[in-house]
Amino acid sequence: MKEVVAQQKPTNHKVLLNWVEEMAQLCQPDKIVWCDGSSEEKKRLEKEALSTGELIELNQEKLPGCYLHRTAHNDVARVEHLTFICTKQKEDAGPNNNWMTPEAGYEKARAIFKGSMRGRIMYVIPFCMGPLGSPFSKIGIELTDSIYVVLNMRIMARMGKAVLEQLGSDGEFTKGLHSKADLNVDRRLILHFPEDNTIWSVGSGYGGNVLLGKKCLALRIASWLGRREGWMAEHMLILGIEKPNGEIKYITAAFPSACGKTNLAMLVPPKGLKHKGYKIWTVGDDIAWLRIGNQGELRAVNPENGFFGVLPGTNSVTNQVAMETMKRNTIYTNVVLAPDGTVWWEGGDGNPPAQGIDWKGNAWRPGMKDADGKPVLGAQPNSRFTAPVAQCPTYTEKMNDPTGVPISAIIFGGRRARVAPLVYESFNWQHGVYVGAQMASERTAAQVGTLGEVRRDPMAMLPFCGYNMADYWAHWLEMGKKLSKAPKIFHVNWFRTDDKGRYLWPGFGDNLRVLEWILGRVEGNVEAEQSAIGYLPKSGSIDLSDLPLTPNDVQALFSIDRKEWLQDLKLQDEFFATFGNRLPIKLAEEKEQLRKRLNT
Ligand code: SAT
Numbered sequence: 147m148k149e150v151v152a153q154q155k156p157t158n159h160k161v162l163l164n165w166v167e168e169m170a171q172l173c174q175p176d177k178i179v180w181c182d183g184s185s186e187e188k189k190r191l192e193k194e195a196l197s198t199g200e201l202i203e204l205n206q207e208k209l210p211g212c213y214l215h216r217t218a219h220n221d222v223a224r225v226e227h228l229t230f231i232c233t234k235q236k237e238d239a240g241p242n243n244n245w246m247t248p249e250a251g252y253e254k255a256r257a258i259f260k261g262s263m264r265g266r267i268m269y270v271i272p273f274c275m276g277p278l279g280s281p282f283s284k285i286g287i288e289l290t291d292s293i294y295v296v297l298n299m300r301i302m303a304r305m306g307k308a309v310l311e312q313l314g315s316d317g318e319f320t321k322g323l324h325s326k327a328d329l330n331v332d333r334r335l336i337l338h339f340p341e342d343n344t345i346w347s348v349g350s351g352y353g354g355n356v357l358l359g360k361k362c363l364a365l366r367i368a369s370w371l372g373r374r375e376g377w378m379a380e381h382m383l384i385l386g387i388e389k390p391n392g393e394i395k396y397i398t399a400a401f402p403s404a405c406g407k408t409n410l411a412m413l414v415p416p417k418g419l420k421h422k423g424y425k426i427w428t429v430g431d432d433i434a435w436l437r438i439g440n441q442g443e444l445r446a447v448n449p450e451n452g453f454f455g456v457l458p459g460t461n462s463v464t465n466q467v468a469m470e471t472m473k474r475n476t477i478y479t480n481v482v483l484a485p486d487g488t489v490w491w492e493g494g495d496g497n498p499p500a501q502g503i504d505w506k507g508n509a510w511r512p513g514m515k516d517a518d519g520k521p522v523l524g525a526q527p528n529s530r531f532t533a534p535v536a537q538c539p540t541y542t543e544k545m546n547d548p549t550g551v552p553i554s555a556i557i558f559g560g561r562r563a564r565v566a567p568l569v570y571e572s573f574n575w576q577h578g579v580y581v582g583a584q585m586a587s588e589r590t591a592a593q594v595g596t597l598g599e600v601r602r603d604p605m606a607m608l609p610f611c612g613y614n615m616a617d618y619w620a621h622w623l624e625m626g627k628k629l630s631k632a633p634k635i636f637h638v639n640w641f642r643t644d645d646k647g648r649y650l651w652p653g654f655g656d657n658l659r660v661l662e663w664i665l666g667r668v669e670g671n672v673e674a675e676q677s678a679i680g681y682l683p684k685s686g687s688i689d690l691s692d693l694p695l696t697p698n699d700v701q702a703l704f705s706i707d708r709k710e711w712l713q714d715l716k717l718q719d720e721f722f723a724t725f726g727n728r729l730p731i732k733l734a735e736e737k738e739q740l741r742k743r744l745n746t
């Protein structure tokens with residue numbers, strides 16, 4: 147601990163210095179290193195990580211600046227059951243969160259953090275979510291004993307010296323403490339203390355648990371701050387649609403993890419629509435911070451500076467833009483290492499290598515079976531790439547606009563084999579908030595749990611809302627009252643299947659057909675039909691040209707089965723009831739009105 151005293155400190159921020167000192171006393175690192183964000187630092191850390199095996203160098207000719215990382219086998223996704231909101235009052239965390247008192251949280255985690263960095267370096271990462279100096283932005287400091295975390299945070303956020311300068315000697319910041327400790331799942335905790343603007347994460351080395359700027363700060367803590375300060379932090383992509391006349395309209399869309407946010411944000415216009423001349427601009431693929439602009443419009447900033455995208459299923463057909471983005475300066479996590487130093491994953495481009503090393507570090511061949519006769523996957527189903535947004539072919543400088551982009555439409559969507567039609571429009575803001583609040587989706591590999599199980603996931607925020615979700619819905623309703631130019635709210639479902647389980651909708655680039663209809667609705671120039679659940683596209687109002695859809699498929703895509711909807715309403719009843727009388731009355735009313743419309 148001598149070095150704590152000996153090291154030159156790049157800031158005179160007393161609160162920050164004292165806190166770093168205090169956390170170092172707890173974790174007992176051999177050394178503290180303040181990250182400056184320089185390229186020398188990057189090289190030094192990469193070299194260090196290569197020497198310990200934390201990173202594996204990939205073929206630098208084919209994949210310049212790219213590395214592979216393997217997590218522990220038991221540490222491959224977010225752990226919602228080990229994620230807690232620690233508030234004085236249980237009701238403030240709400241039934242949507244696991245809860246502990248702050249005292250209990252600090253005490254439990256302190257016992258694990260104690261001495262956890264012995265023999266290791268504690269890195270101090272100053273980072274900024276959002277463009278530096280923007281009124282949208284928030285500064286955080288993450289202390290971590292993982293070089294992988296430092297290198298990922300370099301990509302995912304603006305970080306380093308400039309952030310400390312912006313923070314000055316008394317700026318506000320979120321305090322983030324992370325230690326891998328012994329990566330023991332029984333000693334793993336992801337704790338949020340919104341009342342202290344603090345995050346403690348211990349026992350994991352996986353993305354969403356440890357890149358504290360992402361889900362922990364930019365969603366859980368930020369949603370809490372947003373409510374207090376009159377803005378919103380949402381699990382939404384942001385994209386710009388440039389119309390043939392050059393005008394760009396921006397939309398946001400909320401889907402649960404691993405339901406195609408990255409693909410939609412990087413959409414390539416399909417053949418059939420290409421002649422129309424649309425262009426897509428990617429502003430963000432995961433998180434949007436929303437504020438009310440001077441004209442009463444909704445404005446959005448992507449607080450991140452990189453993508454942490456799912457790999458399985460990503461290829462040149464499903465997401466050509468992502469494939470282009472990750473050709474250099476990318477960290478690959480938990481994929482197959484091929485003999486030529488390139489990487490491969492299930493549903494990726496080309497054939498798998500004849501042999502390789504799987505995500506667990508074992509020799510692997512395509513078609514391998516385990517002892518139970520099940521296929522051995524080369525890549526972990528939640529394997530990821532981390533790449534800078536600026537490398538994205540559809541990158542736009544608007545990403546750095548300190549005032550954000552104006553939002554014309556909000557889209558909610560889940561992964562549902564049945565019930566929800568391809569697209570519908572809500573009647574108004576209040577109804578739209580209800581549409582978001584009743585969202586449901588099938589579980590994916592992005593979180594530990596039973597795959598495929600349908601769960602309610604309001605606004606795709608169930609795992610990320612840092613406070614009582616009933617209060618969160620009330621906040622949404624309040625925001626609507628303050629918006630004189632509120633965006634229209636839509637619901638989509640790309641995942642509807644037929645009786646044989648076949649997807650009815652081609653998805654990916656063809657989703658632009660639905661976006662085109664949505665823009666048409668925003669501008670008031672396409673037709674819709676009123677239904678029990680909202681406005682549905684009038685027959686012929688969505689361009690389906692050149693799609694191999696039968697009339698039956700089309701019918702099924704837009705059909706509303708009253709019985710199914712009424713059944714679903716019972717599940718909504720149960721879910722809403724868990725919020726007791728904290729549930730905004732307006733949402734209960736919307737639900738009852740829907741029931742009435744379905745029954746008549
Ligand atoms: O693992 S992350 O939380 O970073 C990604 C996701 O699940 O959306």
Ligand code: MN
Pocket residue numbers: 381402403404432
């Ligand atoms: Mn996400």
